[in-house]
Amino acid sequence: MTDATHGPDAVTGVTPDTGLRIAEERHNGEMVAADGTPLKRSLNRALRREKLRALALIAPLFLFIVVTFIAPIADMLFRSVENQIVSETLPRSVIALEAWDGEDTPEEPVFAALAQDLAIAVELKNHTRLGSRLNYETTAASSLFRRTGRAADDIGEEAADQFVELDPAWEEPATWIGLMASEDWIADQAEWAAEAEAAGRDAPPEPRFALRDGVAEALPRTADMYGAFARVIRAEDADSPTEEDPWPIVYRALHDDLVANPDAAASFEGANAQLLGVAAGAVPSFEVTGFRDTFLDIDEDWADPTIWGTIKAFSSPYTAGYFLSAVDLQLTADGVAKQPEDRQIYGLLFGRTLFMSLTIMGCCVLLGYPVAFLLANLPMRSANVLMILVLLPFWTSLLVRTSAWKVLLQQQGVINDLLVWSGIVTNAGRLALINNQTGTIIAMTHILLPFMILPLYSVMKTIPPSYVRAAKSLGATNFTAFRRVYFPQSVPGIGAGCILVFILSIGYYITPELVGGTTGTFISNRIAYHISQSLNWGLAAALGSILLAVVLMLYWLYDRIVGIDNVSLG
Amino acid sequence: MKLKSLMLTTSAALLAVPALAQDMADEMTIVSWGGAYQNSQLKAYVEPYQEMHPEVQIIWDESSAEAVAGMRAQSEAGNITWDLVDVTAADSMRLCDEGLAMEIDPDEILAEAPDGTPASEDFGEEMLVSECFIPQIAYSYTFGYRTDVEEWEGRTPDEICDVFNLEEFPGQRSLEKRPHNNMEWALYCDGVAWEDVYDTLETEEGQDRALAKLDTIKDQTVWWTAGADTPQLLADGEVVLGSTYNGRLFSVIEEQDQPVAMLWDAQSYDLDGWVIPDGLDEPTLNRVKDFLYFATDTQRLADQAAWISYGPARKSSAPLVGQHAELGIDMAPHMPTNPDNASNAFVQNYEWWADYRDDLDSKFQAWLAQ
Numbered sequence: 001m002t003d004a005t006h007g008p009d010a011v012t013g014v015t016p017d018t019g020l021r022i023a024e025e026r027h028n029g030e031m032v033a034a035d036g037t038p039l040k041r042s043l044n045r046a047l048r049r050e051k052l053r054a055l056a057l058i059a060p061l062f063l064f065i066v067v068t069f070i071a072p073i074a075d076m077l078f079r080s081v082e083n084q085i086v087s088e089t090l091p092r093s094v095i096a097l098e099a100w101d102g103e104d105t106p107e108e109p110v111f112a113a114l115a116q117d118l119a120i121a122v123e124l125k126n127h128t129r130l131g132s133r134l135n136y137e138t139t140a141a142s143s144l145f146r147r148t149g150r151a152a153d154d155i156g157e158e159a160a161d162q163f164v165e166l167d168p169a170w171e172e173p174a175t176w177i178g179l180m181a182s183e184d185w186i187a188d189q190a191e192w193a194a195e196a197e198a199a200g201r202d203a204p205p206e207p208r209f210a211l212r213d214g215v216a217e218a219l220p221r222t223a224d225m226y227g228a229f230a231r232v233i234r235a236e237d238a239d240s241p242t243e244e245d246p247w248p249i250v251y252r253a254l255h256d257d258l259v260a261n262p263d264a265a266a267s268f269e270g271a272n273a274q275l276l277g278v279a280a281g282a283v284p285s286f287e288v289t290g291f292r293d294t295f296l297d298i299d300e301d302w303a304d305p306t307i308w309g310t311i312k313a314f315s316s317p318y319t320a321g322y323f324l325s326a327v328d329l330q331l332t333a334d335g336v337a338k339q340p341e342d343r344q345i346y347g348l349l350f351g352r353t354l355f356m357s358l359t360i361m362g363c364c365v366l367l368g369y370p371v372a373f374l375l376a377n378l379p380m381r382s383a384n385v386l387m388i389l390v391l392l393p394f395w396t397s398l399l400v401r402t403s404a405w406k407v408l409l410q411q412q413g414v415i416n417d418l419l420v421w422s423g424i425v426t427n428a429g430r431l432a433l434i435n436n437q438t439g440t441i442i443a444m445t446h447i448l449l450p451f452m453i454l455p456l457y458s459v460m461k462t463i464p465p466s467y468v469r470a471a472k473s474l475g476a477t478n479f480t481a482f483r484r485v486y487f488p489q490s491v492p493g494i495g496a497g498c499i500l501v502f503i504l505s506i507g508y509y510i511t512p513e514l515v516g517g518t519t520g521t522f523i524s525n526r527i528a529y530h531i532s533q534s535l536n537w538g539l540a541a542a543l544g545s546i547l548l549a550v551v552l553m554l555y556w557l558y559d560r561i562v563g564i565d566n567v568s569l570g
Numbered sequence: 571m572k573l574k575s576l577m578l579t580t581s582a583a584l585l586a587v588p589a590l591a592q593d594m595a596d597e598m599t600i601v602s603w604g605g606a607y608q609n610s611q612l613k614a615y616v617e618p619y620q621e622m623h624p625e626v627q628i629i630w631d632e633s634s635a636e637a638v639a640g641m642r643a644q645s646e647a648g649n650i651t652w653d654l655v656d657v658t659a660a661d662s663m664r665l666c667d668e669g670l671a672m673e674i675d676p677d678e679i680l681a682e683a684p685d686g687t688p689a690s691e692d693f694g695e696e697m698l699v700s701e702c703f704i705p706q707i708a709y710s711y712t713f714g715y716r717t718d719v720e721e722w723e724g725r726t727p728d729e730i731c732d733v734f735n736l737e738e739f740p741g742q743r744s745l746e747k748r749p750h751n752n753m754e755w756a757l758y759c760d761g762v763a764w765e766d767v768y769d770t771l772e773t774e775e776g777q778d779r780a781l782a783k784l785d786t787i788k789d790q791t792v793w794w795t796a797g798a799d800t801p802q803l804l805a806d807g808e809v810v811l812g813s814t815y816n817g818r819l820f821s822v823i824e825e826q827d828q829p830v831a832m833l834w835d836a837q838s839y840d841l842d843g844w845v846i847p848d849g850l851d852e853p854t855l856n857r858v859k860d861f862l863y864f865a866t867d868t869q870r871l872a873d874q875a876a877w878i879s880y881g882p883a884r885k886s887s888a889p890l891v892g893q894h895a896e897l898g899i900d901m902a903p904h905m906p907t908n909p910d911n912a913s914n915a916f917v918q919n920y921e922w923w924a925d926y927r928d929d930l931d932s933k934f935q936a937w938l939a940q
Contacts, residue, residue, distance in 0.1 A: 124669070125668055125669035128667040128668055131928075135928040139929045140929060142925065142928040143925035143926050342933060343933070345935075345936045345939045345940065348939065349939060410806065410808050413806075435792055518793060518939060521939070526935075529935065532635075532636040532639040533636075534931055534935075535638060535642060
């Protein structure tokens, strides 16, 4: 036994202990795997492959959730700040308003821009939507835009009549095409028309209208409006400017252009120049009403700086306006202000939603705890029967349960009848148990109770009965043993149940709608109202975002105080 | 084997569809109100139409109450899934204004009266309230009351303002959870003449005045949203007096034989009809037009009145209105347009409501919540 190195303890190959050293010696400090690549790299590669495989496995679900759940919600919530409608519907007016001081009725250029914007908006049928949008911020905007929209067709009519009187050629679509359209477009259009004739119904759409070079400089307003006219009738009615005479507002624009630039004809040639030259000579004697007077004539509300202030305040493509409305504030031309008294309801509703959700949660704990305790401590056979009683309503349709509560709770309902029959209340003094907060709290406590009982039950099931027995054997009374030994161990179940019940109830909709009347409704009923009735989707989105934020904040708070790890579902 | 053959037939049917569909689609989604009203449509013209065209599948969607929201959402998403939508006159104006419904020419797509009167005259201007609207029926919002209320000591409400009279007619009322009609009734009972009601409602003071009048009965009121609510509440004795569509009251009184009677005073007329969503594809549109031509002709509208007590929108249908299809009672006395019922009626000003509904809605809803 002299040569110890050949004994059983002798090291002959690489061991975990020596591997590091050997590797360091061989490869300047890099560990290598069996195939000679550095261990770090090969490990990373293996891990990455693993991760990719895991990702590929969850990818379908993940994509499904993103596409069908997260993206639509994000899109909906995005509406709470979106506000392109004002700047898209009234682009010219918004620019013209930049110079407005905000004090008096704006000047002529603003009204001229509005007339042009409205002429287009009415054709596109956007003006009522804009009116509704502005009405969220200032009363009477909707009716103002509707009334004006009905009269907007006539703006510029007098100018059109006088042009036609001057020369009937102005009535011909061809005159305008010759004046406004580019040579290329005319050629393309002719080619298209021939093809369309042959193709019949399946013809491709007409080529996009293009303005003649130089028109935009010589007759800027006319070019702008005629271009819009050609664009709109092509998109909306599939009509061609070669067949339709322009809107009256185009004539009016031409009148204004020629007044501003009597030498515009110089930019044209031949018959066009002559036609324009004659017109330029005649326009100073045309009788036209100013745009400002026209609008004030249609509706004197246009003189009110409020509507203009609102347009200006909401001209940016993104707005905090909806969020401000959602907290009973409003954005005015002079900054943020409180909503008028009779429109302040969201603070009230948010408060009521929180209060009622907490009440329902409290009721669920009070009613659910004893039931869960009983379930957890009864012998298996009877516990199972009781469990079915808990689950049976859980499996019944929500609507059926809510309607059943209606039958029970109404003034001529079962509960009141019983109370009257037993003499507890008089016939005249029947209790109002439905269509108010009481109704909502009763019905929702019942509906959400299983969400409290189930987590409580599964936590209580895991509490060994021997602990309570041990406490008693050490001299604790029943109450002390429950309070100091059993109850603390069931707290994670209470936490889980509370979170479930509270988060479910804060967004509840159908039950409060059916049994809540006017005082027992939640903020979610208001959101539903804005989605389906008033169509104020921006405000609905803002209210929804706030609700989501409140829930997340409460969750965070709960995590800080109770600790989310202490929550157990079983 | 059965399943396999079923699958074979189905796929054969699927293959066959495109060939047929060049002209008309075989499937049509109709949006309506559900309940007795939808049933009257089914009996009067949908079933007869399907008998004539057995290949046509009709899918019902009971979403008319949210028609504007639905059509706007579908238009924004660029995916029109509704083919024919039943809406009220005010909603049709809104849809037409926003370009969500298709403009139609009644004389072009609707049938003439049997005597050759063009459709536009047969319906008349007061029915064709918007360029997209194809009227079916005239109905009214009116009150029903229980006839067995002890506290009333034999008195019966015979005029609209009894709704606001809690002393003589104590008990809970039910009113619609919308400003429409309620505001008009409140102002009228506050002493405003019918012709001034809408002018008054335009002003802030007028709106406050109407709400103040409603305040007097607010804590005695149940607010309904579905047409079936009031009949149910009346039948349960939960309310003693409530507004709803006259046809629903007809079915409570005549079909279910409940101790309820009509209070026709100051009934408010409204219209209901079809709109075609804008942007349907060609085959579907052809099918919809084909169906509409049939479903709105003189006989079909008269047939509908045999199932529900709503007045047909065509003048030429009125003489054809006969008896209830199942009860065999004369329908004419139950029509809102019957002269005995119409003595103090008013016509809802749709145009005014289209202009002011945004304002009044938000004010009314805030008032309700406070």
